[in-house]
Amino acid sequence: MNIYDIAKLADVSIATVSRVVNDSSKVNDKTKEKVLRVMEENHYTPNVFARGLGLNSMKTVGLVCPDVSDNYMAKAVAYLEKNLRGYGYDCILYCSGYDEEDKRQAVELILQKRIDALVLIGSNYAGGRDEETSYINEVAGQIPVFMINGYIEGENIYCTLADDYQAVYDATEELIFAGKRRILFLSNSESFSAMQKRKGYEDAHKNHGLPVLEELRLYTENSIHGTRDRLLLCRNLVFDSVIATEDGMAVGALKYARARGISVPGEISVVGYNNSELSISCEPELTTVDARGEILCKSAIDSMMSLLGGEKIRQKTMIKCHLIKRHTTDF
Amino acid sequence: MNIYDIAKLADVSIATVSRVVNDSSKVNDKTKEKVLRVMEENHYTPNVFARGLGLNSMKTVGLVCPDVSDNYMAKAVAYLEKNLRGYGYDCILYCSGYDEEDKRQAVELILQKRIDALVLIGSNYAGGRDEETSYINEVAGQIPVFMINGYIEGENIYCTLADDYQAVYDATEELIFAGKRRILFLSNSESFSAMQKRKGYEDAHKNHGLPVLEELRLYTENSIHGTRDRLLLCRNLVFDSVIATEDGMAVGALKYARARGISVPGEISVVGYNNSELSISCEPELTTVDARGEILCKSAIDSMMSLLGGEKIRQKTMIKCHLIKRHTTDF
C-alpha cells in the first residue's frame, strides 16, 4: 500500500496525499478528511526510505558511546532516546568500545546512515592529543556534533559538560580541611573528564600549599574487585582518604579497607563519583559526586532542537556538579 | 557524489558501479579495480535511503526494551548492538517504558522504520493476558520477532529464555535443605519471568511438603532503599531467608537486616538475581543467580542470522541459569 494506491482510492493525486501526510495547509478540509479516512482504513504508513531519499534526512540522530552497559552512559542513552523521540527523532546506537581506532570507525560508520546529528556520549571522545580527535572535526563539517561531557573546540561542535574540575577540587579541599594529608587519587582513564578531575585534585593541593605526591596517584581498572586487589598489592602505600573518578573504584577501596580491617570513615574517608546505584549498595554508603548526567543531556537536546530549528546556540555549556555526602566521609 | 558521478569518472555505467558496490561476481577484475579506485578517491558512500528504497530494507534491526538504564537490559543492548553490527546490521533503539500502552506504541512506531527484525528485550513483553500481547503477534505477521527472556507462542516469534523457574526452584530447595522454613519471596512485577520465578519458589515448597505462605510473598519496587523501607514497615513479618527476583531488592533486604541489627548470613540468608555489580558492591556480597544474559543474546542473534539466511530455526530455546554462591548464604 503506497501513496499511489491511496491516491487512487481517495480519487485524488499523489500530490494531495503527500500534502495530507505532511499536513500542509493548502488542502480542502473535505478532501483532507477523505484522504485521511482512506489512509486509516488501509493502515497506510509512508515509506521512510522514499521519504528519506527526497528529503535527504530520516529524522534520526546517531548516538555513540563506548559502552552502554556502563551505568552513566546507559542513563544518558535512555534519556536522550526518550526525549529525542518526543521531538520526532529516532536514535540509532553504536557502541564504539574504548579503542581509538574503533571509536573513529564507529563514528565513520554511523555517519554513513545520513543521520541528522551526532551525539558523542562520555568524555572518552575528547582528551588525548588533537590528532586523535581530528576525525570529529571532520564529521562536524557535515552534521552538527554534540558532546556529552567532553570538550573539543571546533565549528559545529557543541559541548555540554559537568564541571568535574570544580567538583573534585571542592571534594579535595573538604578532605584537606578535615585534616587529611595523604589523599589517594584513583582513576582509570585519560579521558577529558579524568584530566579535569585530576587537575582539580592537584590544584586543591597546590592552593593549600600541599605537595602533590606522585605515589598517591593510582591507575586501576574501574572494577570493584580489580581495584581492591590492586590496592591490596601495594603493601607500603599509606593514605588517609580516597577520591575515585568512578564509583566502582571507590567501592573497590571500601572492599580493600574491609579486607585490611581498616574502618571507614573512621580511619580513611572515601569519595566516589557518579552517584550510581553502587554507591548506595555498598557498606557504608558512599559519598559521591553527582555529575548531573540528565541535566547535561537535557541541555544538549535543547541545543540540538534550537540548532535544527535554525537558531544560533552557544558551543560550550558547563553544569555544576553536586557532592552527595553519605557515610564514607565524616566532613 | 553519487553513483552517476562515480560511473562517469570510472567511465562505466551505473549498473557496473552498483555491481562493484555489492561485489557481485560478474564483473571484470580490471573494471572492478578501476571503479574501486575512483570510489576510494572520492570518498564515495552509497546513499542508504536510495538503497533502502530499492531493497526495501536497510539492514537494521529494531531493539525495544522498557529501560536501557537497567543494567540487565543495557548489557543485552550492548551485546546485541555490537554483534549485529558484526553481521552488517545497525540497531535502532526504542525505550518503551513499562506501561502497556507505551510498549504497544513503541513497537508500532519502530515498525514504521521498516526494520528487518524486531528484538524485544526483557520479560516484560510477555506475561499478563493474551489480549495484551496480541500486538506482538501482529508484528510477527510482517517481520520476525525475537524475544530475549520472554515467551509468546506464535508464528514467526522466536524466544530465547533463561530457565528462571528451575533457577529459583533450585535456590529455594537449597534453602529448604539448609533448614529454612520462612523464605521471603520479593518481586516487583508480573512479567513472564517473574511468574516463572514465583512458580519455582512455590513448587519447591510443595514438592517438599511445605506450605506456600501468602504473607511471605511481597511486592516492592526494585530499589535498594525502597525495599529496605518497605521491609522496615512490616513490623511483624518474620522470615529466615530471602529470595529476590532482582539484585536491587536483595540488597534492599541486606540493608533492612543491617538496620534491624540482623546478621547475614548468620540469622537470615539472602539470594539475589542477575549477578549484577550491585551483588558484589554490597556487604556481605550477594549470592545471586546468573541468568546468562549474554548467552541468551548470542543465541538470539544466531537464530536471527540463520532465519534471515533462509534457514528454518526453532522457536523456543531455553538456557540454564547458574547460582553464584557468595557470602549471603551459608549453604
Place this chain on the structure above:
DNA sequence: TTGAAAGCGATACCAT
C-alpha cells in the same frame, strides 16, 4: 562482462 532503462515511493515545483 557490460549497459540501458524501468522501477522503488516519496517530495516539491510549476501549472491550472
Place this chain on the structure above:
DNA sequence: ATGGTATCGCTTTCAA
C-alpha cells in the same frame, strides 16, 4: 485547492 511530473540514488531485469 489540486494535479502533473521531474527528481532523489540506487537495484535489477533484459539485451547486447
